[in-house]
Amino acid sequence: MRTTLAAAAAALLLVASVWALDGDIGMHDPSTIVRDGSRYYVYATGAGLPVSVSDDGWTWKRAGSVMASMPGGMPGSAVVARGGNNTWAPDVMKVGDKYFLYYSAPGTQPRSAIGLLVGKTLDPLSPDYGWTDAGPVVWSDGVEDSNAIDPGIFHDPTNGSLWLTYGSYFGYIRLVELDPQSGLRRDPHRTPINVAINAEASIVIFREGWYYLLLTHGSCCAGTNSTYSIRMGRARKVGGPYLDRSGVDMLQGGGSLFLGSSGRSVGPGHFGLLDLGDGVQKFSCHFEADLDRGGTSVLDIRPLLWRDGWPVAGDNVAAGTYRLESVRTGTALELAVEGVPVGGPRAGGRRGGGPGRGGASSGRGDATPPSPIAAQDAAQMAANWPAGPLDARLAPYLLQAQQKWSLTPVANAGGYPGSPYFRISVAGTDRSLAATGDGEIAVTPTFTGAPEQLWRIDQLADGSYRLMPKAVPGRSASMALSAIGGSSPTLEPFDAGTDRHRWLLRMP
């Protein structure tokens, strides 16, 4: 975090410096992130299944291990008998009033088992905390075309049925139906459905009539040489067939790329859906190697977008200078000061030619090409702006200084799933966007770090953004930046159904 903040402060960046989460995020094979009460929880591979917890989804810390509450600190004997006593790659989901935690218990692969633990809460400090061993759910005997590790749980919203996918390279990714009451197999004698091959870390999600199988191809555990990538296919039925974007069946090795290595992060795997409601979806994964953390394996959370019926991996907001454009109006947020045309006011008179008019010639009748017009920035203009708090407003974007905003992550101010809070300031100045006590917005002359000056910026499913102050003075409910008028911004409770609350972050 410190490194990335330093980089962000180094310049008004136009480059996409995206950083991983803050805190103790070193982990491998993370589960789906689940919120219980006011906290987020994630479980991962390791001795006793390590638990990590976060109050805000940005800063994480270790919170012991699952098996610490189990007799002997290890999987139950029936699970060990079918597989082994390792504890890898769990997944967790709340079904009804119970949490089902499935975990891998491999012996010598592909002999392995997936065990089930049942609990009432994820909070280790709760008096109701504790896990009950429900035994093995599925297993592989070491010879068959399956390696029963890497569970992924899916609760079908269309009918309430519960499903488990599992498998890792030795043969197939398999699907079995579970009993939502017990978490065990609904029909243990039914043959598992093969849905993919030569992959691991599978999980199913659903959207608008399609079942999507997300899984991981490539090799893990080789640091910066890990070839892990997250792949996808979709089907009209939960049992498949799952075809990738090219129509290749995932049972025959298909799988379109969802997320590969990029930036400072190598080898993503173990997709998990984090649905925050209000149309805001994110996904979790781990990267095999984070170059900013010495190539260690880390948890990450990124926006989940949808395009043409397929999931798309978004990027968390990068520090830089942007124009903030309303999806509804097409106008851009600006400090409410009298703008000056770039290049200075034009001379009156005829069309074409002249400074700022973009004429095809110099207007002097010779062949001299027009001179470039320098960009306008706050250093040129800010001395003429009134002091003190000013309004913000919307206007056609004209490349003017008061229309360019610097987005800068704020250290030690907390965050939200995937990102720290941001400061939004007129580029090159300390003038910062802030919520006001009457539920409106203003531009304060300085940045103090107050909650009303800290902004949460979530990318939405269509790629646009929601901007929300961390707090609105005197109000308990959260509010989002709204283009309520073509020239007028305000704050309103977020409504995913209106373009008023959607913004584009564009290069200035």
Add this chain to the structure above:
Amino acid sequence: MMRRALVAAIVVGAALRVTFAAQGVPVTPTIVSPKTATRPAGANGFLQRWLILEPIAVSGQLADSAVRATVSHQYFADQFTAVPKDGDAVTVDGQPLRWHAVDTTNYNVNLFHFAAGLKKPTSNVLFWAVTLVRVPHDIVDARLAIGSNAASVWWLNGREAVSLFNDRQTVIDDGVSKRVTLKKGVNVVRAAIVNAGGATDFCARLLDANARPITGITIDLASTP
């Protein structure tokens, strides 16, 4: 674009000159004299009855500071507080100007029609407009939402609520005020619209706390705030 607007203005202006009514507001394509004592807000909440002062000649500069200077200049007594009646007159630079009660047949009030129908200039002018909105009960977190061609400044019950600057076309809900409370009874909406050249008009309505148009309110120009 501006040149096309001017051509259109000349054509419409010629048509208007032959359609004057004998009394009251000239007959124009969209501006008529009120025929009823009161008028409810339209289905989409637009305020379609106004008192409008004949245009005042100004520079027509539209930048923020120029509009502020134009609007803040004292043209006639009590210009920020007066609630005129149809036919009232004020004197500006020695010239009498009359207030006209008008209805618009559209969602917007076409000031070009208004001025051209009176054989008054339409370019480099300032229009003052006032309307009185009767509200059946207090409405909190309401907003005044306007659009104007060109720049404009608006007041609600004596407090500035919205301002728009620069050359612009009328867009519904372009300028939207911060949250205000409409008080039970009569609320005064006042506007100053500055036009440089070409077409000129405005539209206005009130929005509720969910940004939906407020209906069920009545314009009553004979009422007393």
